[in-house]
Amino acid sequence: MQGDPTPRYALHYWPVMFRGQFVRATLAHAGAAWDEADIDAVAQAMSEDPQDQPVPFMGPPVLTDRQAGVMLAQMPAILDYLAHVHGLMPGDPARDALTRKVVADANDVLMEMTRHNGAQMWTTEAWADYVPRLSRWMGIFDETGRRHGLTEGGGTLLGTEAHGLADLVTHVLWGTMTDTLPALRPLFERTAPALAALSDRVGALPEQAALHARSVEAWGEAWCGGQIEASLRAAIAAQATG
């Protein structure tokens, strides 16, 4: 990648981890080079009429594959494309489909944890009501891993020897969330121990550790950012001390 003035990929996303981190982690794992548009360019692309956008889209992330001439929006579609190009799908219809289910589940958790991208702010009461459902999501991911051999050391969907898209998504969802919101880590370890261990192993891979360090340096310990994160942190803190 060094010496190549124009990387293969370009990413349009906000300067925060959240949905963009799934794309970044996949690119990093694939050893692919990418550059990122600055915040003004992201806002500009998003505000254009669909007729004037390079790919008609509502919100970032947007990925450009300069080599293939492909532009895509929607995190699940982008991950699927990168997994195809870089060989990160299991490679049979049933497990490919389950990988896509894991991605869709992750997308739903992001939506719920931000109360639909900030449509409502968290309150102490709403958060307390939500925690059992968050715990159920953790259990769903954990059981998905167990069902496919994760705890017997021969994971065929999660925890595969060559880490695939489902592993990356699992780590970016739960690892990034509980790193940036450490008050959630005990719930994670208690509810989904196999998952927590897997997330730690993926996070310790050199590319992922380097990405995380760069991200924290650039954007701090923010997860989704904005007022919704402030309300989430306040609600978590209130519950912890309440």
Added chain:
Amino acid sequence: MQGDPTPRYALHYWPVMFRGQFVRATLAHAGAAWDEADIDAVAQAMSEDPQDQPVPFMGPPVLTDRQAGVMLAQMPAILDYLAHVHGLMPGDPARDALTRKVVADANDVLMEMTRHNGAQMWTTEAWADYVPRLSRWMGIFDETGRRHGLTEGGGTLLGTEAHGLADLVTHVLWGTMTDTLPALRPLFERTAPALAALSDRVGALPEQAALHARSVEAWGEAWCGGQIEASLRAAIAAQATG
């Protein structure tokens, strides 16, 4: 399919069109036979612990492929799987990825139109604020079709000669919405004329027309159902007369 006592597929979904209709339309288009679990069985499956569920999941739709021994949740993952099995994907990485983007966009529209699965009810004011964004979504779909030849009669992503997953999803999203909520049809025709014409063409296919007739007979003209649909209808009516 006649004479086969056990159909290949089973669908767990509520007795309403909404997300389930995407799966049904794809099965119908593929000429695949399926049966549907009753509402008690859906509620029962959803309430079990993840450890006891046949596939760990949060909410329906859930599809079982009895022939392949596959069980899946998440509408986008189910559609992708069916498209793979029944040859409804374009078949090259770029257009497959754009098909997945269309599916993810449709899923986002469903989420927005129900204010995150009914997390908030519609008010006249919230609906009036939302209409420009709904119109933008229609424009995004319309432009996606145009960008790939839809209006020149040689659609390569939408409006392909052999209708594919992107066509089915486009029809089920916009056609079902504007059939059951006819007050939205003028906006649809004005904002996205190429899309409206495509949706009508797909809806006129014998399998889709038959599915629609059966669905209306079984569940009435409900779209997403419940209190959220009541609030949506009230807000649309208030705007039309306001």
